[in-house]
Amino acid sequence: MAWQLPPVAFLHAGICVAMAKIGTTAYRNGDVTGSRPLALLAFTLATWTGGNAFVLAATDFAVKTALHDFIYLPIAVLPVVLLWFAESYTGHDTPLTRYGIAPLLVVPAATQVVIWTNPFHGLFYTARALDRSGSLVTLASEWGPWFWFHSAYSYLLVFVASYYLLRMLIVSDDLYSGQSTALLIGVCTPWLSNALYLGGLFPFPTDPTPIAFSITVVAFVVAIYRHRLLQLVPVARELARDELMDSLGEGVFVLDEQDRIVDCNQRALDLVAVERGSVVGDTLASIAPDIATKLDGLETTEGGEPVATEVALRQDGRLRHYDVRVTRLRRGRGVLTGRLVSLRDVTERRQREQRLDVLNRTLRHDLRNEANVVLGYAELGQRQHPEAEWIEAIREHVAGMVDLSEKVRQIEQALDEEQVDPVAVDAVAVVEEVVDAVEHDHPDLDITTSLPATASVRAIELIDAAVRNAVENAVVHNDNPDPLKDVSVRVARDGDTVSISVHDNGPGIHTDEQAVLLRGRETQLDHVSGLGLWMINWIVTRSGGEIEIGENDPRGTVVTIRLPAGHDPASGQTESRPTPHGDSVASDVAANDDRPLRSNATPDGGSS
C-alpha cells in the first residue's frame, strides 16, 4: 500500500479533530434544545473530513476507491442532520419532517447500497481512474444517474434548512441577529464554494466542500462561544416566555394586525372563560367582545408607548375591574406587527378608592350640615345676647371645622384628580397673595418679604395651599404675641430651582412633625396641625420639589420649599393664576369685580 502526504490531507485531518471537539462539547450540553443535532452534525463532518484525509493520502486505486465509497456515508447523511438542526434551532417544523426524521434517511441509505453494489449496475459511477498527471495522485470519476439523484436530494434538504435559518435571521430581534449571522455564514459557505466548484471557478483539483465546512466549524464555534448558541437558543427563550406568561398575575393576549389572537396566557383564558385550543386564530371580538370594544376606542401611539384603559368583566357572577394596557409590537424591522394586551385586576384598589371617596364625601357633607346647625343656633343666640363673647368662640371653632374639611377636599383635589400635572406658576405672586391673606387674618402681624419681581416655577395648582400652610404654621405655632412674631418669607432663584423659605422666631418644629414634612412618614398618632404638614409634603412632592427644615438664628425655624424653576422667567407672570379658594360661592361672586362688563361701563351711568 502506497501513501502520499499532501498539506490538504493534514488540513482535513485538522478539521476532523476540530469537529470532533465541537461535537463532544455540543453533546455534553445535551440538555439544551438544538445541541443533539448540532453534535451529530459535527460528528458527521468529522467523519467526512477524517475520511477525506485518508482518501487524499491514499495512492493505491483499491484503497482510494474503498475509502471514497466510505465517505459517502457522512456525505449522504449530512443534509438530513442539517435540516434536523435547523428545525430544532428555529423551533419550526418543516413539511418535510411531517412523519419525523427517519423517512428522510431512506434516500441516504439507498445511496449506500447503490455505491457498494456499483460494480454490478454502474448507477453511481460509470468509470473511475487514478489521475497521476499532477503533483498528487487523485481520483477521477464519471458520474452515473443515482449520483445526480443523490445530489439533487441533498441540495433540496440543505436548501430548506438554509431557508429556515435565513428566515429566522430576518425576523429575529437584535439579541439573536449576531448569532444568526454566524450560523448563516456556516450554512452559506458550503453553498458558495460548491457553486464555485461546479462552475469551474475553484482553483483546487479536489472537492472544496469539506474545506468549506471548516468555515462552518469556525462560524459555529463563534456562535457557541461568542453568541452563546448552546446557552440561549431562541426556542429556550420562547419556552421561558411561555413559562413567564403563564405565571403572570396579569392576563395577556397577543394580537396580530387583524386582531386575531396569536397567543395568550392561562390567566387571560380564565378571564374570558374559554379553553386554550379554541382561542388561537379567533378574533378577540368573538372571544371577549367587552375588551375588543374597549380597544376599538383606543388611539394607538406610534412610539411604542403603552396605552391604558379600563374594562369591567363579570366573573363568576361578580363584576371585576381591570386595567388594560395595550402595547404595539414591532418585531424584526417591521416584518411582524401586532398588539400586546395585558389586563390587571384592580378590583380591590377600585373598591378601596370608592370607599375612601364615599367616606370623604359623606364626612364632609354631614360635617357641613352639622356645622350649619351649630352656626345657625349660635347666631340666633347672639341676637338675643349680643354681648356674649362665647358665641364668637363657637363661630370660630365651627369655621375651624369647616376649614379642616375644606383642607381635606383640597388635598383630594390636588392629588387624586386626573389633571394634576405641574404648570408654570409665579412663586412671587403666590407668596404675595398668601402673605396678604394671612396678614388679613392676623391684623397685628407684619410679615416681611424679600421677593424678586417674578420667579416662575413648575408646580401643581394647589402650591399656594402648601405655601399658605407653611406660613400659617409659622404664625399659629409661634409662641410670641402677634406683634412680636417675626415671620418672613423669601423667594430666591438658585440655578434650576426656586426656593420659597419661611422664617419664624417660634419654638421650632417638633421632630415628629419634621418627619411628616421631610419623609412623608408619621411617627406617632398625629394631631390636627399635622394635616397641614401632610398637605405641604404631598403638594410639593407632587410638584417635583423638596422640603428642607433648618434652624433660624437666634431662635425658630426656616422651612424651605424648593421647586423646579420654570423655563422662561418672563412667561411666569402671564401663566400664573393662583386658584381662588373662597369660603362660599356667594362671597366669591362678590369678590369677582373684574368681569368684562366693567370695561364697557359708561362713566355717566352714575348720574342717577
Next chain:
Amino acid sequence: MGETTILIVDDESAVTDVYAAHLEAEYDVRTAYGGSEALEKLDGGVDAVLLDRRMPGMSGDDVLAHIREEDYDVRVAMVTAVDPDFDILDMGFDDYVVKPVSRDELYETVDRLLTYSDYDDTFQEYFSLVSKRAALETSKSQSALETNQEYQDLDDRIEALEADLDDAVMTLEDEEFGGLFRMPEPDFDSIDSASQP
C-alpha cells in the same frame, strides 16, 4: 314684607328649622323635610325656594327639575353641602350656595333671589349661569375647568349674554337704573358706585 313667601327644603330638620328661625323675622316661611313634601307645599304663592340637594327619596335635583318642568315662576337656590361638580351645568337653579350658611349669607341669598324675580328671562339666565361658573370655580381646579368643554361653552354663553345685557343697560331709562343696581351682581358695580346700598 309679610306677603313674601320662602320655602325651605332640607331633610335635616335641624337645618331647616334654624334657617326658618332666622328668616321668619322678615318673611312668610314654609318648611319641608323632603322632596315630595316640598312639592306639596309649593304653589303660586311661593317666591323663592332654598333647596337641599341630597335627600332620601326625592332629591333636591328632582324637585328642581319638577319645578322647571311645571314652569313655576319661582327662584330657586340650591343650599347644599355637596361640592358642585360639572353635573350642575344641566340644572335650572338660580343660585348655588355651599353650607354652612351664616345668617348674613342666608339673607343675602334670599335677597338675591327676590331681586332676580324682577328681571326678564335674559337676566335670569345670566345670573343662573354666573352662579354655576362661580360654584365650579370654587370646587374645581383651573386645569379641570380648562379641559371641560361644557364649562368652556358656559363661559362663552356668559360672555355673549354680557354683551347683550350691556346694550340693554345702555338703553334703559334712568329710573330703571335705580332698580337695576339693587341687585348684588358685581359686574355692574363700576357703572354707578353711588347706587350701592
